[in-house]
Amino acid sequence: DGGITQSPKYLFRKEGQNVTLSCEQNLNHDAMYWYRQDPGQGLRLIYYSQIVNDFQKGDIAEGYSVSREKKESFPLTVTSAQKNPTAFYLCASSAQVAAEKLFFGSGTQLSVL
Amino acid sequence: AQSVTQLDSHVSVSEGTPVLLRCNYSSSYSPSLFWYVQHPNKGLQLLLKYTSAATLVKGINGFEAEFKKSETSFHLTKPSAHMSDAAEYFCVVSDSGGSYIPTFGRGTSLIVHP
Numbered sequence: 001d002g003g004i005t006q007s008p009k010y011l012f013r014k015e016g017q018n019v020t021l022s023c024e025q026n027l028n029h030d031a032m033y034w035y036r037q038d039p040g041q042g043l044r045l046i047y048y049s050q051i052v053n054d055f056q057k058g059d060i061a062e063g064y065s066v067s068r069e070k071k072e073s074f075p076l077t078v079t080s081a082q083k084n085p086t087a088f089y090l091c092a093s094s095a096q097v098a099a100e101k102l103f104f105g106s107g108t109q110l111s112v113l
Numbered sequence: 114a115q116s117v118t119q120l121d122s123h124v125s126v127s128e129g130t131p132v133l134l135r136c137n138y139s140s141s142y143s144p145s146l147f148w149y150v151q152h153p154n155k156g157l158q159l160l161l162k163y164t165s166a167a168t169l170v171k172g173i174n175g176f177e178a179e180f181k182k183s184e185t186s187f188h189l190t191k192p193s194a195h196m197s198d199a200a201e202y203f204c205v206v207s208d209s210g211g212s213y214i215p216t217f218g219r220g221t222s223l224i225v226h227p
Contacts, residue, residue, distance in 0.1 A: 035217070040122060042203060042219040058214070090157070100145065100164060102215060104157040 003027065006091050006105035012113050013078065013085060021076045021108045023091035029103070030096050032074040036060060037088040037107075046089075049074055050096075078110060086111050115140045115211040117204050119218035127226045132176075132191040134221045136204035139185065146187045147205040147215070148178055157203070163187065174198070199225045 004025045013019045025032065031050050035043040045058030049068040063082025068074055074093075078085045091105040120135040138144060148160040161172025168180040178189045187204060204218040 033214075040219060042119075043217040045214065045216075048214060092157075100147075100162055101159050102149075102157070106156045 004091055004093055004103055004105035006089075006108050008108060009106070011108055011110045013110060014113050016080045018077055018079050019110070021078070021089055021091075021110070023074045023076065023105060025072050025074075025093045025103070027093055027095075027103060028071070029093035030071070031094045032068070033092045033094075033102070034058075034064075034066065034074070034076045035090045035092065037090055043090060046076065115142075115144065115206045115208050115216050117206045117216060117218040119202075119204050119221050121221050122219065123222045123224065125224040125226065126194045128196055129193050132189070132194045132198065132223065134189040134202050134204075134223065136178075136187045136189065136218060137185050138187060138204070138206045140206055140208045140210070142208040142210045144206050144208040145213075146178075146180060147207070148172065148176070148187075148189050149203045149205060149217075151201040151203065151220075153200070160189070160202075194223075194225050196225050196227065199223055 007022045033048045034046040037043050044060050046064050047066045049055040052071050055066050055068050065077045089108045092102040094102050116139045118137045146163040149157045150160050151157045160176050161170045163170045163180045171177045176191050178187050202221045205215045207213050207215045
């Protein structure tokens, strides 16, 4: 069954801690994205990747980092530099960046302890 | 730069009455426009898309949207609301000026009363 898998579903971060959110897809898609969702603000782009070993900053990249070592994986690290990390994080993919449709994972809710 | 504005943060309708969710876009190029829906505790799902073909686009679950270039609008409509339509709706724009990266609106919460 093809799709995007995000884990964990819930994650808690302590002050000064880095945490990593997992995103895996088996759709053979080239492009992958990370969005942050806050109430009333829609989805804001953190990072995106068009191809393996390449990624670009989105609108709110500060305090986050990513890697794209494999086509199917695009993990997001929320670093201690991100002062307001509490949000719902969504991973998405598309066949190409200019493709028509995004496929979304079920999301990770990150909270600060 | 591409952008999209959803004109209402909340829309409340009664079951069986028409739905109108408003979206205006800004793009210097030929945009692609989309509507996505997010039901509580579920992922986002594509409702419909416009990509320079017919200006009236039909989507899933009885929704449709009309691309109006002169008004820079892409409003989402449905003739008769159902309780299951209650969800968050996002208008999305994508164009070559933005490297085709999708830009989301802030969302409209649709509330359906029995």
